Amino acid sequence: xxxxxxxxxxxxxxxxxxxxxxxxxxxxxxxxxxxxxxxxxxxxxxxxxxxxxxxxxxxxxxxxxxxxxxxxxxxxxxxxxxxxxxxxxxxxxxxxxxxxxxxxxxxxxxxxxxxxxxxxxxxxxxxxxxxxxxxxxxxxxxxxxxxxxxxxxxxxxxxxxxxxxxxxxxxxxxxxxxxxxxxxxxxxxxxxxxxxxxxxxxxxxxxxxxxxxxxxxxxxxxxxxxxxxxxxxx
Numbered sequence: 001x002x003x004x005x006x007x008x009x010x011x012x013x014x015x016x017x018x019x020x021x022x023x024x025x026x027x028x029x030x031x032x033x034x035x036x037x038x039x040x041x042x043x044x045x046x047x048x049x050x051x052x053x054x055x056x057x058x059x060x061x062x063x064x065x066x067x068x069x070x071x072x073x074x075x076x077x078x079x080x081x082x083x084x085x086x087x088x089x090x091x092x093x094x095x096x097x098x099x100x101x102x103x104x105x106x107x108x109x110x111x112x113x114x115x116x117x118x119x120x121x122x123x124x125x126x127x128x129x130x131x132x133x134x135x136x137x138x139x140x141x142x143x144x145x146x147x148x149x150x151x152x153x154x155x156x157x158x159x160x161x162x163x164x165x166x167x168x169x170x171x172x173x174x175x176x177x178x179x180x181x182x183x184x185x186x187x188x189x190x191x192x193x194x195x196x197x198x199x200x201x202x203x204x205x206x207x208x209x210x211x212x213x214x215x216x217x218x219x220x221x222x223x224x225x226x227x228x229x230x231x232x233x234x
Contacts, residue, residue, distance in 0.1 A: 001031040001104070001154060003147055004074050006067060007111040008049060010035040012140045022148055025157040033147065034074075038062075041069035050114050059115035067110065067121050077106035082126045083146070084110045084117065085139035089128030092146060096129070100146075101153035109146060111139030172225040174214045176206040 005013065017026060017033055025031055039047050043065070050060040071082065081104050090096065100107060110117070110125070122128075131142040151157055179190040193205045215222040225231075 001101075001150070002077060002106045003031060003033045004071075004106065004108045005033060005035050005111065005143055005147075006038055006070050006109065007035060007140055007143070008037060008039060008113055009111075009138065009140055010037055012138075013144065016144055016148075021157055022151055025151050025154065028156060030154050030156045031147075031151045036070045036074070038066035038070040041066040041073070053115070057115070061115055062113055062117040062121070064118040064120045067117065068124065071108060071110075071124055074108065079104045080106040080108065082108040082110070082124055084112065084121065084125045084128045085130070085142040085146070086112055086116065086128050087130050087133070087135050089130040092129050092131055092142070092149070094149075097146075097149040097153060101150045107146075107150070109143045111143050113138055172214075172221055172228060173210040174218060174221065176209040176213070
C-alpha cells in the first residue's frame with residue numbers, strides 16, 4: 001500500500017514513521033509513505049503556499065496551485081483515494097480504517113493548515129476525514145492517525161492477527177479489562193476467573209465485561225450493539 005502525504009512539514013513524520021510497529025511495517029515494505037511538500041511546487045520567488053481569502057476574514061488559506069501540482073506529480077494507482085484531513089469530514093472510525101486498508105492501494109492524504117484550503121482543492125478530493133469535532137493546529141496529526149490505523153490492519157503488521165478481531169470497536173463493544181503478572185499488586189487482585197484455567201468461563205466473563213464497560217462508558221455504542229444483535233453474542 002502506498003501513502004502520498006501532501007504536507008508543509010515533512011519532518012513532522014520522521015520519528016513516528018520510524019518507531020514501533022509502524023516503523024517495522026514500513027521497513028518490511030508492508031506500506032510505503034511518500035512525503036510531498038507543496039512548497040516545492042510554488043512558482044513565485046517567495047514560494048508562497050498561502051494567501052488571504054477573497055471577501056475578507058481572519059487568517060490565511062492554502063493556495064490551490066501548489067496542491068494541484070503536488071498531487072498531479074504523483075503516479076496514479078488503480079485503487080486510489082484522495083483524502084483531505086479536515087474537521088468538516090466524516091469521523092474516522094474503525095470501520096473506515098478497515099475500508100481503506102482493504103479497498104485501496106494508494107491513499108493521497110492532504111494535510112491542511114491555517115484556515116483550511118482553497119475550496120477548489122476539493123475538485124481533487126474523493127473523501128474528507130476528521131478525527132472529531134475539534135480543531136487542531138495542523139492536518140499532520142490526523143493524517144498520522146489515519147496512516148497508523150490503516151497500516152496496522154494490513155497483513156503482516158501485527159504479529160498475532162487474531163488479536164485484531166477481539167479489540168475495541170471490532171464488534172461494536174469496547175474491549176474487556178486485561179491483567180498480567182503479578183496476580184496481586186498493592187491489594188488489587190486479578191479476578192479469580194482469569195486464574196482458573198477454565199477458558200469457557202473466561203470467555204463468558206470477558207464478554208459480560210465488554211457489555212458492562214460499553215454500557216457505562218459508551219452508551220451510544222451499547223445502543224448500537226443492541227440494535228444490531230438484539231443483545232445476543234454473535
